[in-house]
Amino acid sequence: xxxxxxxxxxxxxxxxxxxxxxxxxxxxxxxxxxxxxxxxxxxxxxxxxxxxxxxxxxxxxxxxxxxxxxxxxxxxxxxxxxxxxxxxxxxxxxxxxxxxxxxxxxxxxxxxxxxxxxxxxxxxxxxxxxxxxxxxxxxxxxxxxxxxxxxxxxxxxxxxxxxxxxxxxxxxxxxxxxxxxxx
Numbered sequence: 001x002x003x004x005x006x007x008x009x010x011x012x013x014x015x016x017x018x019x020x021x022x023x024x025x026x027x028x029x030x031x032x033x034x035x036x037x038x039x040x041x042x043x044x045x046x047x048x049x050x051x052x053x054x055x056x057x058x059x060x061x062x063x064x065x066x067x068x069x070x071x072x073x074x075x076x077x078x079x080x081x082x083x084x085x086x087x088x089x090x091x092x093x094x095x096x097x098x099x100x101x102x103x104x105x106x107x108x109x110x111x112x113x114x115x116x117x118x119x120x121x122x123x124x125x126x127x128x129x130x131x132x133x134x135x136x137x138x139x140x141x142x143x144x145x146x147x148x149x150x151x152x153x154x155x156x157x158x159x160x161x162x163x164x165x166x167x168x169x170x171x172x173x174x175x176x177x178x179x180x181x182x183x
Contacts, residue, residue: 001043002109006035012071028052040111062139069143077151090149090177091127095119131171136164138171145175153180
C-alpha cells in the first residue's frame with residue numbers, strides 16, 4: 001500500500017483526535033509511522049492501524065475504514081482539485097475513476113495498486129458500481145463516495161447486495177443520490 005494512504009490516515013486521525021492519538025495507534029501496533037508518500041508498505045500495517053483504532057473507539061474495522069474514506073476525500077479534493085472541478089455531481093465524478101483518476105494516480109504514485117470499478121448507468125435514479133480489489137476495502141470506497149457526495153452538496157444512500165468479504169466475486173455498491181437541499 002502506498003505511503004500516501006498512511007499519510008492521509010495520520011492527517012485525519014491527528015485533525016480529529018490530536019497527535020497523541022496517532023502516537024497511541026503507533027504504539028499499540030508497534031509501527032514506527034515513518035511513511036513516505038511514494039513508498040510502499042505492507043497492507044498489514046494499515047490493517048493493524050485500523051484494528052487498533054476500531055478497538056480504541058468501540059467500532060468495527062469497516063466503520064473506521066468508511067470514516068477514513070469520508071475524511072480522505074476532502075483532503076484529496078484540496079490536493080488534486082482538477083479531478084473534481086469539471087463535475088457538478090457525484091455520479092459524473094465517479095464515472096471518471098477508471099479512465100481518468102486511477103491512471104493519474106498511477107503516474108503520481110508509481111506501483112499503486114488501485115481497485116477496478118465497473119458501472120451500470122442504466123437506471124436514471126441510481127448508479128451501480130462494481131468494486132474489485134484484493135484488499136477488499138469496499139468500506140473505503142463507500143466512505144469516499146459519501147465524501148464525494150458531501151463535496152457536491154448531495155446525499156447518498158448506498159446498498160451493498162454483494163461483497164467480496166461474503167464470498168462474492170466483486171462488491172456491488174448501489175448508489176442513489178439526491179440534492180442535500182431537498183427535504
